[in-house]
Amino acid sequence: MVVLNPSTEFKTAANASNAKLSTVNAAIINTDVTSVIGSGKNNFMMTNAKGKLEPTKITDTGGSVDVEDIDLVTYPTAGEAENKPQQLTVDRVAAKVRLFADANYTGNSIDVATVGWALNVTNKKYFPMSERSKTWMETPAAGGRGTCVSPYDIWKFGSYRRDPNFDGQKTSMTDIGVSPYTDNYEFYTQADATITGKWSDATAGPSTGPNASKIPALYCLENTQEEADNYQAYTTHVLLKATIAPTGLTLPNNGGVYNGTTNSDADVDDSGKIISGKDWIKVGSGYYSYGLLIKYIEAELVSKYKSDDSDNFPTSLTTTFNTYLTYLKGKSVAGVDAVALLTKDAFTTQYGSNDSEIEAGAKELADLFKQAGVSTHGADSYGSVSYYKGGDSYYTIMIKHDNDDNNTNNMLGEFGVVRNSVYDITINSIKNPGYPTIPPPDTDKKDEEEEAFLSIEININPWTWYTQGVDL
Template sequence: MKKKNLFMMACAALLFAACSESLPDGGGDGGGVDNTDGEAWVSLNVRTGGTTKSLNTPTNTENGTENETKVNEMMVVFFDNHVDTPTPDPSVVDVKLWGSSDPEINTPGQGGGTATSAFKVKKTAKAFMVVLNPSTEFKTAATLTNAKLSTVNAAIVNTDVTSVIGAGTNNFMMTNAKGKLEPTKITDTGGTVDVEDIDLVTYPTAGEAESKPQQLTVDRVAAKVRLFADANYTGNSIDVATVGWALNVTNKKYFPMSERSKTWMETPAAGGRGTCISPYDIWKFGSYRKDPNFEGQKTSMPNIGASPYTDNYEFYTQADATATGKWSAATAGPSTGPNASKIPALYCLENTQEEADNYQAYTTHVLLKATIAPTGLKLPNDGGVYNGTTNSDADVDDSGKIISGNDWIKVGSGYYSYGLLIKYIEAELVSKYKSDDSDNFPTSLTTTFNTYLTYLKGKSVVDVDAVALLTKEAFTTKYGSSDSQIEAGAKELAESFKQAGVSTHGADIYGSVSYYKGGDSYYTIMIKHDNDEDNTNNKLGEFGVVRNSVYDITINSIKNPGYPTIPPPDTDKKDEEEEAFLSIEININPWTWYKQGVDL
């Protein structure tokens, strides 16, 4: 069974209350009255907790970093109603914005803060949205004339994660964790949870309001991913050196406040586990979220090289293979411990999808880059160790190992230096032309590599051409029929397969032939959110990166080579299919904490 740990959401808890300038007209909450008109007083207590907690080991806690929890600005947008009312698109009635030196923010802390001084708000406000460190785009939308919730919470497009974490990774935007407007009344009977939107309550004095604050939690808009890998691995006849990693297929859109949704596993009626995995989902709305491109991608975005796909997702191409600043070093060691939050990480915008769109082209995933060096190379026909020095092959050492960082070729399940591949082709041709039925003799390796040459020729790669094999009659006419003549002719013909353009062109893949330039190899690792313990595949919420969640991926082993080039996002490959060459163990961090172990 795959493990799952939950890292509690790094939340900011705001103690929120309103105060009336007039005496209450009765009221059931210690003298509180509903907002009606005029102005009221509000006091906030900001608590930015970066604490993490495993559900399996509740005492295992971890604070977030200072940069992940600091508050530089606070914005509160007030509305004249909630979303789920007869007026589904409430209007903005007031907007407040403060900087870090303003008393309304005061001193936020992890797990606890100091109450702010009271401030005035229009008494027509019935619901609110709190935004810490609002992005520039959000501030513009929130202050438009006659703005409504649909305006304020409209998808922010053509952007990246920098807009919600800051250029210095120290300005994390956070919004209502509920995914809807506050305030809320929650009744938890132990078996069921009842959630009721309630109107903002006011008090006659600022002091009374500050003594009866309302708590609110907020989520970071960004998701966080960490990769743990050793510097070296030993696989199936390969030595592996990890180079770096990146996040691929990242979202270019986000909702400031995204709607919560239950995963398949969180939905008992669908056959799932039935319990919500996020420990701070007090509403039991679900741990998953709906982003601006949540559904319909498979049918509406079939072409990754054109709009609308390119309007929605950022992805790596082969041009990024050697680009500066594109790859991050993996971290060695476990993801647990008191300093886990300080481990280098990559951040991205939330990216979720419906079950029908669980395809790699629409799912944020990890790209791992490694250098692969095949070992134990042998001469054909059980000829012993392929000694690079003896055979004048600069790509191979004396033990039959590809020198790390040098080119090599995979054909079918076999690993070769280019020089060794020519020797295998030569051996195959010798057998062919010595055969009594030469013209029907199978030359699978030769034919396969010749098909690769034809493919490169079709791509207009220079100095590459397919090789025309001679009939037995033509071969005998040109080289002779004695064993020594056949061996000499086969050697010459095999050498024609050694073409400069193949090496110059470098990394590529066609059919069962892969050319690994410099030994570079790439692995696609799908990030799991709510793991399927019952081995059901590609269910809703199984994959994706959700705001305020940190996903830890540990590379347990690398047994086989990956792709020789950065694989383009595949619109036809389902997320679960990578399980064929990945063994995944998931744990989850609420920042939420998700971990997974991977065998490659």
């Protein structure tokens, strides 16, 4: 086994255990990825690339490859050894992820002001040298390509790897809040949403577009899993943070553009667009400022109480948002309470029955839905209602290792990040808002069942591998 630029953790474990590999592997825990890439990303720890102890004799027999382990050969003098070096290849221990975006990725009805990103659910453990494994698509019996696609897998052992958490996560780490999950994975929570340094600055670089430049890479330890563990809680993925501003807001009943100045709504500009960085609410497929939502509730209540069958009149928007208020009250959010809708008789008794009295009463009742506690509480979601604090929106992007084009889901090796590999993710468009809060790693959501909020293109670029002659 050859190690270049060994991390402090590795050296400590190796020295303390008399270099017994199984003990070294077990001792490397809670590793800071900086320790294996160097603080300046220029001191990468590297180990044997084969995935089994080398050296190896490789013979191409015409279409197939024979791999034979051979003994290390020593020589009595340094001069003889230098004349007959034995060739070994090494891998960087870390994996590398980069995020790109088309300059015109904004979708219909929304603007994207800023974008930041991070790697979520990353391993705290690594093997100094991991065993290679074939993915589903590299296994002939699966009806896939049946070949090992990495140009540097000269041994045809497979492009995937087995890391310390390769199997058993689904059965042994089902609670993300406690050990053993927290002993094995780093992950983001809502507390990380505004912490400086937690997000890669997507506006960095020479390009003037909001995210059109090649963003600096993020690094992580190898993270792979068996097919049964292809769940978001165990798979390293990209967490994307965007500031979304809905556009083209209109008044109810085809009343035209919702003009922020005319309607005294500080969250909306004159063109009917939420001002970047302001709060807004999504109910169903509709976007609203809080003030505009109250106007829609008011219009719905006017129609209800003018109806001949008022008590059976559908008030889907009002009822849906009232359910959200009930949810917040159940969380003991201060200053929030559900609104009791009146029957037609009770409404008429309190406000009157002619059109102007109904309109005035509906406005007064609708105003009860504008509660300060909702805004103070901020980002949250329940049912089809989402409150976007500051317009912040979060997306989960699963990273594909072996991109499968055979309409199969969650097969071995489809997801995960492998050492010495670069994963380039391109955001082609953002057409819809994501989650209003950082979604916790989900132990029940499979990697390929995520809602398709983004159109993405993922490519894998192998790093250049190093060949080293070693004198023994």
